[in-house]
Amino acid sequence: MEASLAVCLLAALLATGSCLQCEVCFGPGTSCSGDLQTCAIGFDSCGIIVTETTIAGMKQQGIVKGCMTSGSCKVGPLTMNFGNGVTMKYGIACCVGDACRTTTVTVPPADTKPNGRSCPACIAVLYAQCNEEIIYCTGAETRCIEVAATVTTGGTATSMIMKGCATEAVCAHITDASGSFAGVSTNLTLKCKAPGTARGPVGLLIPALAGLLLMQFLS
Secondary structure, eight states, rough: OOHHHHHHHHHSSSOOOOEEEEEEEEEEOOOOOOOOOOOOOOOOOEEEEEEEEEEEEEEEEEEEEEOGGGGGGOOEEEEEEEEEEEEHHHHHHHOOGGGGGTTOOOOOOOOEEEEEOOOOOOEEOOOSSSEEEEEEEEETOEEEEEEEEEEEEEEEEEEEEEEEEEHHHHHHHHOOOEEETTEEEEEEEEEEEOOOOOOOOOSHHHHHHHHHHHHTTTT
C-alpha cells in the first residue's frame, strides 16, 4: 500500500498530454508498461523516474514514466534524510523513441561521509510539533528541509511534519504544492534553511509524500 501511494502521486503530477509520444505508466518496483500518449507542447523528452524510500532499513521502490522537459534530467542528486532511518532518493533519466526500451535508472548511491553540517530532524504524524533531534548531514545533503503536509484519503485528513537534511537540488526545484490521484490528495509546504555546523560524532504516509515531493520540481 505504501509503495502504491508513492507511485500514484508521481503519476498524477507528471504532465502528459505536439509530436512526441511517450509511454505512460506507474507502479511498484523498477519497471512498468503502458500505452503511448502524445506529449503537450514544451515537453520534449520521455522521462523515467525511480523512487526509493527507506524506513527503518526496509526499502520501497516505485517507478513512473511519462512526458518531461529534458531540462528536468539535468538536476543534481535528489536525496533527503529525516533521521530515524527514514530516507528518500530519486533517480531520473530522459530518452526518446527506441532508446527508452533500454534506458535504465538508478537512484543516487549512498554517501555516508559527514560534510560538517547539521540539521534538526523529526517525523510527526497528527501533531503540530516534531520532537526534534540533531542529525549530521552527509554527502551532498547541505541544506536543512522542513515539510508540512496533509494527506486526505477516504475523507480522512492526516497531518505530517518532516524535518532533516536535503540536497541543494531538492530545495531548488520543489515548491509548495498540492495533488490528487486515485482518491488520495496531498497538500504540502516546504522550507529550506542553511544548516548549522556539526559538533560531535557523527509509517505509512511517507512514500505518498515522496512521490509528491519529486513531481513538484518537474511541474
